[in-house]
Amino acid sequence: MTISNQGTEQRRYHHGNLRQVLIDAGLELLEEGNGELTLRAAAKRAGVSHTAPYNHFHGKDGLLAEIAIQGFAALEQATEHARSNAGPDAGDQLFATGLAYIRFGARRPALYRLMFGPRKTNVASEKVEAAGLAAFEVLVRVMQYGIISREFREADPYASAFTSWALVHGMTQMVLDQTGPLEAEAGDEIEKRLRTAHSTMMDGMRRR
Amino acid sequence: MTISNQGTEQRRYHHGNLRQVLIDAGLELLEEGNGELTLRAAAKRAGVSHTAPYNHFHGKDGLLAEIAIQGFAALEQATEHARSNAGPDAGDQLFATGLAYIRFGARRPALYRLMFGPRKTNVASEKVEAAGLAAFEVLVRVMQYGIISREFREADPYASAFTSWALVHGMTQMVLDQTGPLEAEAGDEIEKRLRTAHSTMMDGMRRR
DNA sequence: ACCTGAACACCGTTCAAGT
DNA sequence: ACCTGAACACCGTTCAAGT
Numbered sequence: 001m002t003i004s005n006q007g008t009e010q011r012r013y014h015h016g017n018l019r020q021v022l023i024d025a026g027l028e029l030l031e032e033g034n035g036e037l038t039l040r041a042a043a044k045r046a047g048v049s050h051t052a053p054y055n056h057f058h059g060k061d062g063l064l065a066e067i068a069i070q071g072f073a074a075l076e077q078a079t080e081h082a083r084s085n086a087g088p089d090a091g092d093q094l095f096a097t098g099l100a101y102i103r104f105g106a107r108r109p110a111l112y113r114l115m116f117g118p119r120k121t122n123v124a125s126e127k128v129e130a131a132g133l134a135a136f137e138v139l140v141r142v143m144q145y146g147i148i149s150r151e152f153r154e155a156d157p158y159a160s161a162f163t164s165w166a167l168v169h170g171m172t173q174m175v176l177d178q179t180g181p182l183e184a185e186a187g188d189e190i191e192k193r194l195r196t197a198h199s200t201m202m203d204g205m206r207r208r
Numbered sequence: 209m210t211i212s213n214q215g216t217e218q219r220r221y222h223h224g225n226l227r228q229v230l231i232d233a234g235l236e237l238l239e240e241g242n243g244e245l246t247l248r249a250a251a252k253r254a255g256v257s258h259t260a261p262y263n264h265f266h267g268k269d270g271l272l273a274e275i276a277i278q279g280f281a282a283l284e285q286a287t288e289h290a291r292s293n294a295g296p297d298a299g300d301q302l303f304a305t306g307l308a309y310i311r312f313g314a315r316r317p318a319l320y321r322l323m324f325g326p327r328k329t330n331v332a333s334e335k336v337e338a339a340g341l342a343a344f345e346v347l348v349r350v351m352q353y354g355i356i357s358r359e360f361r362e363a364d365p366y367a368s369a370f371t372s373w374a375l376v377h378g379m380t381q382m383v384l385d386q387t388g389p390l391e392a393e394a395g396d397e398i399e400k401r402l403r404t405a406h407s408t409m410m411d412g413m414r415r416r
Numbered sequence: 417a418c419c420t421g422a423a424c425a426c427c428g429t430t431c432a433a434g435t
Numbered sequence: 436a437c438c439t440g441a442a443c444a445c446c447g448t449t450c451a452a453g454t
Contacts, residue, residue, distance in 0.1 A: 018438095048438075049438065049439050050440095052439080
């Protein structure tokens with residue numbers, strides 16, 4: 001006790017870090033999953049009884065919240081990666097970020113829906129919001145860069161980012177649903193649509 | 209039989225038009241409902257056994273599809289009403305349509321989510337898509353009008369409508385979720401955000 | 417043609433009980 | 436501290452049976 005247990009180490013009992021194992025199981029099921037995530041299925045995949053998760057999460061919503069947080073972290077990473085590889089042009093960075101965003105949703109539809117789905121307001125959901133905000137800030141940085149580099153006209157980067165976020169968020173939703181007039185899984189169609197929207201937006205954002 | 213039964217009249221058995229009664233019950237539960245719609249709850253409200261709906265719908269998904277169709281019809285009506293009351297300026301019409309759209313979602317969150325939520329692809333979902341397309345075409349008409357009146361520059365009205373639709377759809381989603389940086393239920397905040405986005409878009413759409 | 421009730425296989429959650 | 440198994444109240448769906 002005084003020797004072997006380092007303070008920051010995750011405690012392990014039967015399965016060692018069951019908490020993360022359950023989250024990973026949930027993410028897997030969501031990836032494979034044609035439908036909904038089930039607490040019992042996640043427990044089964046983790047190799048524990050269906051009541052074991054209650055020792056680590058605030059019921060099903062608690063597990064869902066953790067999964068959403070990790071989803072937002074992955075979204076942030078995907079968009080930031082695209083942004084930093086897009087070259088020095090702010091408009092290019094904005095387009096690359098938006099495209100990476102939509103592709104993230106298109107490839108992980110169930111996870112994406114979970115991230116933006118309804119959540120009972122509780123303590124955990126605040127952490128989800130924080131994770132979502134961190135992903136949002138990738139776009140804010142693009143806007144700030146565009147303004148500082150004098151490529152974009154003066155504006156509130158936060159407000160500009162909000163507009164762009166809403167646009168790609170809406171497009172992603174339309175890719176996931178078959179509702180609305182975007183039927184193609186073909187990435188070409190998505191890219192073409194985003195290109196059109198992006199051009200219109202850029203006309204309104206660029207310095208004249 | 210030869211006398212009393214008119215061909216187009218809805219057949220009534222115990223409850224008369226149970227089909228529509230179930231749809232209305234579902235809409236009510238969705239409106240009140242803090243959470244999910246249940247087939248059994250809809251049947252209970254309609255005053256029938258929980259298996260009765262299977263005589264009228266393809267299971268729960270069938271009922272959900274019908275509700276979504278009626279939801280899209282209501283959305284179409286709300287946006288069309290706003291458009292036709294917005295005066296002759298195409299930009300004003302576009303803004304009014306978008307605001308009506310977001311408000312529709314904000315006031316019927318559960319119905320809105322159902323309309324755009326996941327649906328198992330089957331026959332019924334084609335009719336849902338058609339209903340969604342009809343609502344979308346309100347925006348297409350605004351774009352066509354703006355181009356014909358030479359207020360908007362030449363463009364594919366379909367593509368322009370798509371961009372606007374994605375934008376308001378994304379904003380609506382952000383109002384419903386608390387995710388993202390739009391916390392206010394106050395209509396003022398929503399209107400302000402839409403105004404910003406609309407101005408940017410209009411800069412890109414207006415004839416120079 | 418339309419409806420019911422029993423039955424089945426699920427689900428989330430609680431709780432006493434084990435280690 | 437962590438896990439299990441029984442139990443409870445739900446859920447969607449099927450099916451034989453009634454009228």
